[in-house]
Amino acid sequence: MVLIAATVCTKSGKALVSRQFVEMTKARIEGLLAAFPKLMTGGRQHTFVETESVRYVYQPLDKLYMLLITTKASNILEDLETLRLFSRVVPEYCTQLTEAEVLNQAFNLLFAFDEIVALGYRENVNLAQVRSIVEMDSHEEKIYQAVRQTQEREAANRMRERAKELQKKTIGSSDWAATTITDVIR
Structure with missing residues (x-):
């Protein structure tokens, strides 16, 4: 089985998330994706559509489609699995x-x-x-x-220590000013 691309798209064919797995031009992939909605006319009940060059294997997901584009030579049973x-x-x-x-979770x-x-x-993996x-x-x-986290804690501690030092200096300088004013008054 050669899987060309996997796409989550709207029913109108707008690709939301698409992953290309083989070397192919962007224009070619976009052309394949654009052709898919045109092939879906007529309310088909099947889960795949074939053209002369590729096979579209799809499954509806509410208002979206999960779409796989494979080569025609691929095994349809493996494609469906x-x-x-x-x-x-x-x-x-x-x-x-x-x-x-889907757009929000695109990277995942x-x-x-x-x-x-x-x-x-396909790799031999399951959902778990x-x-x-x-x-x-x-x-x-x-x-x-x-x-x-260690660097952030150290920076916060240094900021607290510096704030205490500044507070002591401002308190000390206000005490000095109060003492100086009292001495002048006497």
């Missing part, structure tokens, strides 16, 4: 299946898409594995966060 996984990933990250929510969706497919071929990989914290990130 991959589509099912993609269709389960989208609601995992989007609490509501709306354009705004793209990361998840990358875990499902590599170089056009995709979820844990996308949410996984790296060791370097944890170290960076710990160092950053």
Whole structure:
């Protein structure tokens, strides 16, 4: 199976999130995506549509479509299984299946898409594995966060100490001024 692209699009064909998995020009991908809504006329009940060059495998998600563009030589059963996984990933990250929510969660969706497919071929993963990989914290990130928190605490402590010093100086100088005025009056 060679998966060309995975896209979450509107029923009118507007791509919200799209991930290309093989070398192809932007114009070619845009052309393939633009052709999809035209093929959907007639209220089809199937989950795929073929053209002379590619196969569109899709599943409705409320007012959106989860769309896979594959080569015609790909195994349709594998395509459908991959589509099912993609269709389960989208609601995992989007609490509501709306354009705004998909756009808001675009990076998480793209990361998840990358875990499902590599170089056009499906990886042997399930939804739980995709979820844990996308949410996984790296060791370097944890170290960076710990160092950053330590630096922030040290800076806050220095600011408090400096504020105390300034407060002592202002109190001390006002005492000095009060003493000087009292001495002048005597």
